Amino acid sequence: MLRSFSYLTDHTGFCGTIKNAPSDFVVTEIELPEHLLRDARAESLQKTSEAPLEQSTQCLPPPKKPRTEPPGRCAEGCCGAPRPPQPDPSWAGGHCSASPNKNQHEGEPELKPVLEEAGILDSLLGKPMSELLNKFACDLKDAWDVENNADAGPREFSLGPILDKKNRADLHSAVRQKFPFLVTVTKDNEMIVKGNADYRELSQLVTEKETSDFFKFLDAKLENSTFAFEPDGNKEHRKVVHHFISRKFGKLLETKSFTVTDANEQPNMSILVRFREKSWSRKRSAGGFQGKQDIYTAFTLQKENLETLEAIGFLAAELGVLPSDFSYTGIKDKKAITYQPMVVKKVTPERLKEIGSKMEKKGMRIHNIHSACQHLRLGQLKGNRFDIVVRDLSHHSHDSSADLKERISEAMENVERKGFVNYYGPQRFGQGQNVQTDQIGLALLNEKMVKAVKLFFTPEDTDDPVNNAKRYFLQTEDAKGALVILPEFKVREKMLLRALNRYGVNHEGCTKGWLNIPHSMRIFYVHAYCSKIWNEAASYRLKIYGSEVVEGDLVFSEDNDESVPLNDKVHVVTAPEVSANKYSINQVVLPMVGHSIKYPSNKVGQWYHERLSKDELQMCKFRVSPLQLNIPGCYRPILKNVQNLSYFLEDSEKGIEIEDNHLNESKVSLHISFDLDPSCYATVCLREIMKCDF
Incomplete structure (x- = not known):
């Protein structure tokens, strides 16, 4: 797929072979630190929810109450915290809840997350700029606090150009956590900070502390979490709050009022908020929200000589769930040992542990099994770490140089400095297959459904149950007979054949067959x-x-x-x-x-x-x-850079690192390690380094 494509760098390169064995190509997903720490961050938010506002923001006045408190409601701080609302089971947020923690013990280090955010801002911006940002935040909030202040309109503060993508992401997060009433935007690498108009509007309806906690809950984005406003006996006021959230965040959040017991042991009402799920609208019943919560289990999948979708097919068949119940952040190489986080829906950790020994026989191991509260999302992957062995090193046929080590060093330095063309790798298209995946995709785009099905079932030139079943189907169009031959783990093929058996191998039947396969x-x-x-x-x-x-x-x-x-x-x-x-x-x-x-x-x-x-x-x-x-x-x-590149040469027979400049080519292997951003291909990076097509 890449043979005639351009190179970025102009060094000579060298020859070698990759993927001689799965252990020669090891891939490990790098998760975003923010994703790994998200539950901890939510817990930290809970712990700080009772801290006085002037501590949590370091510059704001004590919390005010712009609204009229309903009769019988306890004034904040005068007689202890009210009991948390007790919603129906369908609103249970579990340990992922970002609701304020009403049971925090005295002496706990409430300010630690705030100090950490302040430290991040100081390190990313420098102390002088961090102090200017702090002053801007204080001045803006002071202006908001003055009624009818002419200067309380839109204000902006520039943090200057922030060229590093990771630093920008860290700054966005740190600013929002320290100053929930601010928003950040990027314009041509320049970061702009300004007041959050939605925050200001909500602060006119509820207390300052509730507003701050609400926006921290919103920023944490924990899918199964809930947030509770303080008990409020004023029905008309509750309606205004409901309408505000629906108007501003209706696509993301939903609200419901529940009966609670306040600090005086009196019944009262409170508004609870939770994140929407796309499927909830179909699951609601006449009596309210459906009570059952989905179960999610996270784990790390280690696989060897298996495609990701093939591995998921094995797991789904053994667990009795659909392949679409698994979430992951990327498709990994087949001819490799790969490690990647996954989350499966409707399966408990105990059930997943039970199938471990069976999966080992299929080339898989399951590690780090634990409960989760939602599916993985694409943005949660930072990149991949590759540890690769290149064997059979030699010069290119047109290269007359006698110094192979110099060629390797030149190639590494060049690509580390300039990067590589960000092509999609050959495994994206089904490397070495008689029909590649892009051909099926084109047929689907042209709505040639029968052609797409026949391309899908085109067999490889091997004699095994899978290809025999495909060959039989193309020759006979007997979907039922092909189903009998096809191994159980070929989930996609079986889904399609079942529909074809029912609806026929015509345009309509093939369309329904494709619809029988999960959207992903x-x-x-x-x-x-x-x-x-x-x-x-x-x-x-x-x-x-x-x-x-x-x-x-x-x-x-x-x-x-x-x-x-x-x-x-x-x-x-x-x-x-x-x-x-x-x-x-x-x-x-x-x-x-x-x-x-x-x-x-x-x-x-x-x-x-x-x-x-x-x-x-x-x-x-x-x-x-x-x-x-x-x-x-x-x-x-178009271009991407490689990170954390390192390499060494090893004597293949003796297993020791080589330091001299004279190499016996047939006995030397190259060990190379590097990190790549999501959706970048190691084979493409190696192609640039070696000037070889794989």
């Missing part, structure tokens, strides 16, 4: 086609323009403001910006084709139109309504 698997094939087009576009872009930024290129603003549409974050480079060298090639992105993306306004944009026309696709065609597939498109950087 259906769209996998379409994404493979989109990835192929992106690879071709990247190679074309580098061939005609090289590594210089040119007019009409697209650059992406990494603005974390989710209210800003994706296309508004993409900027078309102008001629004056090219002359001023405003952007680097590392900031240039190319679109993944879809119905809602911009195309470059140079020759590359024209190339996209011609390439898609060749495949009988138009720009508006990236919706396949019969299969419920919607492909809006996205953007991908």
Whole structure:
């Protein structure tokens, strides 16, 4: 798939083989620290919820009560905390709840998370800028506290350009945690801080402390958590609060009032808030919300010589659940030993532990089993760590150099400094298969359902039960007979065959067959086609323009403001910006084709139109309504950098590191380790290093 594509660097490279054995290619997912610490952060928020506001924000006045307190309600702090609301079981947040903790003991270190956030701000911004931010926050809050203050409108404070993506993400989080009444946005790498209008509006309805706790709960985004406002006997006032949350956060949150017992042991009412789930609207009954909570179990899957989807098929068949009940953040190599976090729905930790020995016989091990409160999401992956052995080292046939070690050193330094072209790797397309996944994706996009099914069942040139079943089906169209032959773990194939047996192998039957496969698997094939087009576009872009930024290129603003549409974050480079060298090639992105993306306004944009026309696709065609597939498109950087690169040479026979400059090529192996961002391929990075196609 990459043989004719461009390289970024100009070193000579060297030859070698990879994946001689699974242990030669080890992949370990790197989870985001924020994801790993999220439960701890939620717990910290609970512990600080009773701290006085001037402590938790370090600059604000004591909490005020802008609203009229209902009759009989205890004034805050005068007679102890009220009991927490007792909702019906369907609102149970479990240990993931971010509701204020009313039972905190005296002497607990309430300020530790706040001090940690302050320390992060000092380290990321420097003490002087951190103090200026603190002063801005105090001044803004003071202006808000003055009624009818003319200066209380929109205010902004610039933190200056923050070029490092990770530092920007850390700053967004640290600012929101220390100052919940502020929001942060990024404009061309410049971070802007301004007042949160929603925070200000809510603070006019409830106490300052409740407002602060609510926005911390909102920022934590724990899917099964709940938040409780203080007991409130004023029905009209509760209605106003309900309406505010519905108006501002209705797509994300839902609210309900419950009877509670206040500090005076009197019945009262309180508003509880929780995050919505997409399926909840279908699960509601006439009596309210469904009581049963889903069970989630997290674990680390170690697999060897297995595709990710194949491994999930084995697990699903053994556990009696659907493959769609598993969540994960990426597809891992087959010819490798890989480690990746997963979460499975409807399965308890005890049940998962029971199948451990059976899965070992399939090439899998299950580690670190524990309860979870939600599925994994794509944004929770920081990247992957690769530990790779390259064997059979030699010079390229056209290379007359006698010093292989120098060639290796030159290649490593070059790629570490300049990076590599961010192609999708060959495993994205089914490396070595007679029919590759992008061909199936194109057939689905063209709504050629029968063709897509036949491509899907095209066998490989081997004599085994799986390929024999595929061969039998294509020859006879006997779906029922193919089902008998096909092994149980081939979940996707069985789902499709069951539908074909019921509805027939015509256009309608094949459409229903594809619908019988989970959405995530259906769209996998379409994404493979989109990835192929992106690879071709990247190679074309580098061939005609090289590594210089040119007019009409697209650059992406990494603005974390989710209210800003994706296309508004993409900027078309102008001629004056090219002359001023405003952007680097590392900031240039190319679109993944879809119905809602911009195309470059140079020759590359024209190339996209011609390439898609060749495949009988138009720009508006990236919706396949019969299969419920919607492909809006996205953007991908042309280049990527490698992190934490290290390597050494080893004598393959003696297993000792080599330090001298004279290598006996046939007996030497290269051990190389590096980190890559999500959706980057180690084989592509190695291709750039070695100047070899795999």
